[in-house]
Amino acid sequence: MNISSLFDAHSIVADLGLAGVLAIIFAETGLLIGLAFPGDSLLFLAGVAASGSAAVLLNGVHLSMAALMVATPIVAIAGSQLGHWFGAKYGRKFFERPDSRYFNQKRVASTEKWLKKYGTGRAIVLARFVPFVRTLISPMAGIVRVSAGKFLLWNFVGGVIWTETVLTLGYFLGEKLKGSIDKYILPIIGVIVFLSLLPLAFEILKEVRTKRHLS
Secondary structure: OOHHHHHOHHHHHHHHHHHHHHHHHHHHHHOHHHHHOOHHHHHHHHHHHOOOOHHHHOOOOOOOHHHHHHHHHHHHHHHHHHHHHHHHHHHHHHHOOOOOOOOOHHHHHHHHHHHHHHOHHHHHHHHOOOOOHHHHHHHHHHHOOOOHHHHHHHHHHHHHHHHHHHHHHHHHHHOOOOOOOHHHHHHHHHHHHHHHHHHHHHHHHHHHHHHHHHO
16 A cells, blocks of 8 residues: 555555544544545545445445444544644744744634634534644644633534544445445535535624624
């Protein structure tokens, strides 16, 4: 298995199995290198791999749904806790560098404003369903001084909801899909992201209407 395969959900499930799924989910939620890893599609395919159709759809690969349901929330939560700890302890140094590629004071201010505006809990939970954001929200929450206890609470809620929802979706659809699953992955992940962003979109729309009413 080459390095490029680590960014392909199908290769991870087929070649590395449960251990690969857990390692990538941990890295995607806890390490900045995880920005490029396929979190949603990997969970979806892992759910498919636990279904009764796994052997046909994934060339004989089969994973334990019970193991996935127990282990994936744990590594997702642990990864984000690591990200929060790193942000709280070392993150400010990244933002103090004016030439930092990914981090700067503007992003710190924007994240802090977003967390206050939409609430820490909602921001952390919704971020789970948005690629890139779920990797960055943990260190950013640490940088803007979201307390460890509050972050742990909402990290736990978001981690469980995200992993169990996407795994379950993959499992049940795996029972019904016929032939190749590749054409289904992007549309399904798009639907997941779209639905997760609806509450935020409603909040923005409500704010726009309020401003128009007051002007």
